[in-house]
Amino acid sequence: MSKQAKKVPSVAYFCMEFGLDPSFPIYSGGLGILAGDYLKAAYDDGYPIVGVGILWRKGYTSQYVDDSGYPYDLSPEYNFDFLKDTGVKVEVSIKNNPVTLKVWLAEHFNNAPLYLLDADLPENKEPWLTHSLYRGNHDDRIAQEIILGIGGIRALRALGLDIDLYHFNEGHAVLAGIELIREKMMAGLQFEQALQATRREIVFTTHTPVPAGNESHHHGALSYVGAYNGLTYEQMNRIGGDPFNMTVAGLRLSTLTNAVSQLHGETAQQMWQHVTDCSPIIAITNGVHQGTWQDPKMQEALLSGTSLFAPHQENKQRLLAEIQFKTGHVLDPETLLIGFARRAATYKRGDLIFRDRAELLPLLQNRQVQLVFSGKAHPQDHEGKQLVANLVALAKEFPGQVIFLENYDMTLGKLLTRGCDVWLNNPRRPMEASGTSGMKAAMNGVLNFSTLDGWWVEGCQHGVNGWQFGDAYIGDGQDEHDLNALYRTLKEQIIPTYYQDRPKWESMMKASIQSGTTDFSARRMVREYYNRMYQVVAAPQAKIS
Numbered sequence: 283m284s285k286q287a288k289k290v291p292s293v294a295y296f297c298m299e300f301g302l303d304p305s306f307p308i309y310s311g312g313l314g315i316l317a318g319d320y321l322k323a324a325y326d327d328g329y330p331i332v333g334v335g336i337l338w339r340k341g342y343t344s345q346y347v348d349d350s351g352y353p354y355d356l357s358p359e360y361n362f363d364f365l366k367d368t369g370v371k372v373e374v375s376i377k378n379n380p381v382t383l384k385v386w387l388a389e390h391f392n393n394a395p396l397y398l399l400d401a402d403l404p405e406n407k408e409p410w411l412t413h414s415l416y417r418g419n420h421d422d423r424i425a426q427e428i429i430l431g432i433g434g435i436r437a438l439r440a441l442g443l444d445i446d447l448y449h450f451n452e453g454h455a456v457l458a459g460i461e462l463i464r465e466k467m468m469a470g471l472q473f474e475q476a477l478q479a480t481r482r483e484i485v486f487t488t489h490t491p492v493p494a495g496n497e498s499h500h501h502g503a504l505s506y507v508g509a510y511n512g513l514t515y516e517q518m519n520r521i522g523g524d525p526f527n528m529t530v531a532g533l534r535l536s537t538l539t540n541a542v543s544q545l546h547g548e549t550a551q552q553m554w555q556h557v558t559d560c561s562p563i564i565a566i567t568n569g570v571h572q573g574t575w576q577d578p579k580m581q582e583a584l585l586s587g588t589s590l591f592a593p594h595q596e597n598k599q600r601l602l603a604e605i606q607f608k609t610g611h612v613l614d615p616e617t618l619l620i621g622f623a624r625r626a627a628t629y630k631r632g633d634l635i636f637r638d639r640a641e642l643l644p645l646l647q648n649r650q651v652q653l654v655f656s657g658k659a660h661p662q663d664h665e666g667k668q669l670v671a672n673l674v675a676l677a678k679e680f681p682g683q684v685i686f687l688e689n690y691d692m693t694l695g696k697l698l699t700r701g702c703d704v705w706l707n708n709p710r711r712p713m714e715a716s717g718t719s720g721m722k723a724a725m726n727g728v729l730n731f732s733t734l735d736g737w738w739v740e741g742c743q744h745g746v747n748g749w750q751f752g753d754a755y756i757g758d759g760q761d762e763h764d765l766n767a768l769y770r771t772l773k774e775q776i777i778p779t780y781y782q783d784r785p786k787w788e789s790m791m792k793a794s795i796q797s798g799t800t801d802f803s804a805r806r807m808v809r810e811y812y813n814r815m816y817q818v819v820a821a822p823q824a825k826i827s
């Protein structure tokens with residue numbers, strides 16, 4: 283083999299959001315956390331990956347609740363002084379106007395280099411396009427996707443970076459593929475040849491199995507805002523269909539696609555089987571960055587064989603102190619604490635545990651459980667906000683026993699996935715692509731208690747490192763079925779173990795930390811992306827002449 287063939291492919295990883303640090307809130311939730319963890323794990327192991335994203339000057343949303351419990355949104359301006367100015371500017375065209383994008387570099391958080399595009403410049407007509415993540419109207423979204431995709435490729439060129447493969451994390455970035463095609467057509471290739479050559483450079487990660495979560499655009503809007511980028515309707519239709527579906531485009535622009543858990547792999551294959559000329563979909567399960575999410579004290583205690591309870595109780599106390607600070611309520615460190623923090627989406631069924639009062643009330647009255655919730659709704663999602671308001675109302679109904687914490691973010695995520703005793707997750711199967719908060723919990727000896735969806739299908743060893751409930755049931759009455767199973771498992775297994783069998787609980791914590799750390803780390807994930815995606819796609823025999 284020549285030296286060339288053995289070179290580790292260099293990868294540009296495109297994502298709309300990156301969750302690297304609480305002080306750098308250019309993320310909304312799971313997708314961004316995944317991307318941030320990815321860049322950190324790549325840095326740890328020296329992989330030649332760079333990230334490409336957008337500098338959201340006002341972040342996503344800071345969300346608090348008013349007296350009625352209904353959430354309202356704030357958009358503070360953040361200080362991003364730690365970013366490096368690369369001195370590079372690139373231009374894209376939006377609605378036939380030139381838009382200049384400044385390129386910043388973030389490498390502050392022990393992460394692989396992250397290049398961020400910023401339209402907030404005096405010369406731009408719409409400097410607010412890069413202010414707020416996932417806000418704005420439909421045309422704004424297309425404009426933001428032009429910035430990420432087309433602007434992203436131009437930034438890589440202007441920076442002089444040598445990139446072998448482009449990884450689109452989610453469909454938001456697919457316009458980068460349109461720019462790669464345009465480049466090749468400018469160099470003389472026909473559209474079809476340019477498309478095929480471009481596919482050899484792209485891998486794609488698909489995320490949500492919720493159909494509505496897979497964005498699509500009308501061609502009129504795409505063309506008007508400038509996403510065609512020199513291509514024709516026929517060519518764009520060939521890639522994304524009509525309406526133009528971003529996930530379908532990702533599937534057709536790539537050589538290989540992955541889903542983010544094994545179950546999601548099966549779901550995604552079925553979901554997209556009607557798509558012609560679709561790249562094969564494999565499954566690479568997500569992982570989380572150990573250095574970010576795992577309390578080193580837990581790992582130390584595990585290795586030295588000392589008590590896991592002592593460091594865990596410290597983490598629990600830290601969470602209880604935060605709860606007291608934020609809400610005034612004092613929780614009991616000796617009472618089982620169940621945590622649940624998610625984006626407020628209906629399929630996640632955040633209120634499931636409350637739907638059987640006859641079961642819940644005695645557990646609360648006898649002080650056998652206490653519950654802590656957190657989560658944001660999208661600023662324009664009234665239904666999601668109503669879910670939050672309902673949780674807040676429940677917290678008022680059970681003061682000091684049910685807690686709702688406002689403004690779920692990485693800081694709270696870290697406190698919760700370290701400080702609860704049990705981490706509850708109850709998505710309606712099979713709607714959760716992976717889920718990563720449970721992996722954070724697992725690494726900290728916080729025992730998962732979840733329906734068999736997303737990563738937990740692989741992660742769960744029932745009664746050994748956590749518990750499943752509902753036996754993977756899908757069908758009529760799924761909510762009731764799961765609710766029933768939830769209480770049976772809670773009352774017959776979890777509560778008795780917690781109060782009466784501490785040695786078993788501790789051995790479960792141990793198993794949880796071990797399996798979490800080996801199987802669900804971002805280190806394992808990045809290695810798998812290299813071995814099963816990048817190396818395969820970049821192999822010389824996979825290249826067209």
Ligand SMILES: *Cc1c(COP(=O)(O)O)cnc(C)c1O
Nearest residue numbers: 311312691692695717718719720
């Ligand atoms: C980890 C994390 C997520 C993703 O967790 P899920 O289990 O996928 O819901 C979302 N938001 C924050 C703030 C996180 O820390």
